[in-house]
Amino acid sequence: MARRRRSAPTYLTERDGRIWYHYRLVVEHRGVRVVRWVNCLSEYPYDWRASLEAVRMDRERRRREIVAEIERDLAGGDLATFCGWVARYLRLIAARKRRTDADRRYLERAVELWGDRPLASLTRADVEAGMESEAARARETLRSRRRKRGETGPLPPEAGHASANRWLAAVSACLEEARRQGLISVNPAREVRPYREAPPRARVLSAEEQERLAGAIFEEPDPAVRLAFVLLVETGARKSEVLGARWNDFDLEAGTWRIPAPKSGRPQVVPLPGHVVEMLRAAPRTSEWVVPGAGGRRRHDLRGPWRRLKARAGLPADLTIHDLRRTFGLRVARAAGLHVASRLLRHSTVRITERVYAPLGLEELRAAAEAAATLSHDRPTPRPKPPSEPAPHPDTPEHAPSRK
Numbered sequence: 001m002a003r004r005r006r007s008a009p010t011y012l013t014e015r016d017g018r019i020w021y022h023y024r025l026v027v028e029h030r031g032v033r034v035v036r037w038v039n040c041l042s043e044y045p046y047d048w049r050a051s052l053e054a055v056r057m058d059r060e061r062r063r064r065e066i067v068a069e070i071e072r073d074l075a076g077g078d079l080a081t082f083c084g085w086v087a088r089y090l091r092l093i094a095a096r097k098r099r100t101d102a103d104r105r106y107l108e109r110a111v112e113l114w115g116d117r118p119l120a121s122l123t124r125a126d127v128e129a130g131m132e133s134e135a136a137r138a139r140e141t142l143r144s145r146r147r148k149r150g151e152t153g154p155l156p157p158e159a160g161h162a163s164a165n166r167w168l169a170a171v172s173a174c175l176e177e178a179r180r181q182g183l184i185s186v187n188p189a190r191e192v193r194p195y196r197e198a199p200p201r202a203r204v205l206s207a208e209e210q211e212r213l214a215g216a217i218f219e220e221p222d223p224a225v226r227l228a229f230v231l232l233v234e235t236g237a238r239k240s241e242v243l244g245a246r247w248n249d250f251d252l253e254a255g256t257w258r259i260p261a262p263k264s265g266r267p268q269v270v271p272l273p274g275h276v277v278e279m280l281r282a283a284p285r286t287s288e289w290v291v292p293g294a295g296g297r298r299r300h301d302l303r304g305p306w307r308r309l310k311a312r313a314g315l316p317a318d319l320t321i322h323d324l325r326r327t328f329g330l331r332v333a334r335a336a337g338l339h340v341a342s343r344l345l346r347h348s349t350v351r352i353t354e355r356v357y358a359p360l361g362l363e364e365l366r367a368a369a370e371a372a373a374t375l376s377h378d379r380p381t382p383r384p385k386p387p388s389e390p391a392p393h394p395d396t397p398e399h400a401p402s403r404k
Contacts, residue, residue, distance in 0.1 A: 025059060027066045035095030036062065082114040082122065085183065089174050106170035109134065119175075119184050127171060127189045131164045135195065138163035149317055161195035168194055204327040209315055216313035225305040227283050228291040232321065234276050236328030236345050239321050243299050245290040252277050268346050329353060 025036045040058065069091075086107045093100055113130050114122065138160035146152075172189035179187045205213065210233075217233070220226040231242045241259050249258050255277050257270040272280075286296055293299035306321055325345070333341040333353070342353040 023055065023059070025062055025066075027063055029067050036066065038062065080118055080120075080183065081116045082119055083111045083116055085119055085178055086111055086174060089177055092177065102166065103170045103173075106134075106167045107174060109137075109167065110171050110174075119178055122175070122184075122188050124188045124192060127168070127192045130171065131168055131192065131195070134167040135160035135164035151318075156198060158196060158198035161197045165194040165197060168192060201323075202326070203319070203323050204330050205315075205319070205323065209313070210327065212313040213309065213315060216309045219312065220305070220309065222305070223283060224291045224299075225302070227279060228302060228305075229309065229324075230276060230279055231290075232324045233328065234273055235270050236325045236332075237270065238325065239302060243289075243291055243302070246288050247285055247290055248288075250280060250290075252280055270344075270346075 022037075022039045025038060027036075038058070090100060090104055090107065093103060097103070110130060113133065114126070139155060142155055142159055146155075168189060172187065172192070175184065175187045175189050178184050213233070217226055217229045220229070228242050231237055231245070232239065235257070237257075237259070245257070245259075249260065250256070250272075251258070255272045255274070257272055259268050259270060280290075283290070286292060289296070289298050291299050302321060309315075310317065310319060329341045329345050332344055338350055338354055342350040345353055347353050
């Protein structure tokens with residue numbers, strides 16, 4: 001019989017008259033452990049007692065569904081096949097990782113290749129063929145995007161390699177977990193070498209491009225879009241962080257923005273420049289979202305407004321929104337150093353900032369070399385000293401000891 005472990009308490013929060021409940025459900029059945037995080041909106045606004053009863057019923061329903069899923073996976077020895085093991089593996093990592101969408105996406109492509117093949121039959125050659133298939137798929141996607149933009153010419157040699165390497169990492173982790181659980185004796189992906197990738201994108205906006213973009217932003221008639229791009233340019237935030245920002249995340253008195261769920265998974269606080277705070281004070285609040293979409297709902301993309309701004313500012317079509325974050329990092333690095341840029345970009349290490357977001361240009365390196373120089377043609381050349389007479393050797397006749 002399935003049993004439910006002692007889970008974390010059920011938290012009920014109220015927002016705009018609606019009650020949300022959050023809890024963790026842990027189910028163990030026939031040696032399989034599944035952890036689910038549940039965040040749901042209660043059907044009973046303003047009624048806490050009814051909401052708690054709804055949580056109890058929801059727990060039981062979800063527990064039964066999880067047990068049924070485990071039984072389906074275990075029936076007929078499905079764990080011995082690749083697709084059966086992938087289904088269980090994705091549930092296992094859901095308890096360890098904050099996001100599993102990338103793992104799911106790459107493993108589903110591997111299932112398309114291997115399907116019901118026994119895990120023990122997979123070889124290194126199969127993994128290498130899968131990598132090439134993933135690289136070919138990624139190259140075709142790049143060609144399609146280039147055709148839509150009207151671009152021509154061959155792809156770079158490393159095109160598709162990054163996607164193939166991410167596929168390899170997901171497959172290798174999946175097979176390594178199968179090896180640890182005794183389903184296979186050897187991980188066939190462990191000895192496969194990743195492809196060489198192209199260097200990370202280093203495109204930043206020039207000073208002239210930044211001025212033109214600033215003019216286009218302040219000419220934007222949509223106040224939500226205008227505020228979104230001001231936050232992107234002036235804070236270096238990610239697009240997903242700006243689109244997910246709520247008004248209660250901002251403390252305008254302190255001039256800070258608390259990002260509850262950034263890429264790192266830990267809440268982070270971003271300082272806001274004074275003029276950004278004033279723009280936030282003056283912005284209309286028509287929704288809980290700072291950058292709302294149609295009907296006050298959350299907006300999920302800025303592709304249309306970004307194309308409009310680029311056309312208005314005369315910027316290249318290949319410029320991306322993430323280039324604004326890289327430009328912010330380089331601007332801060334030049335003004336206050338890489339460590340400050342790393343803190344404002346909220347990177348885990350300064351090495352990421354140095355490698356991707358704030359590469360020092362040739363002029364910065366030249367200025368540093370000039371400042372550290374110790375020799376200069378402007379300085380007077382010191383006159384050479386005349387050679388001194390060599391000291392006589394003690395064994396010469398003048399200094400030889402006299403013999404009596």
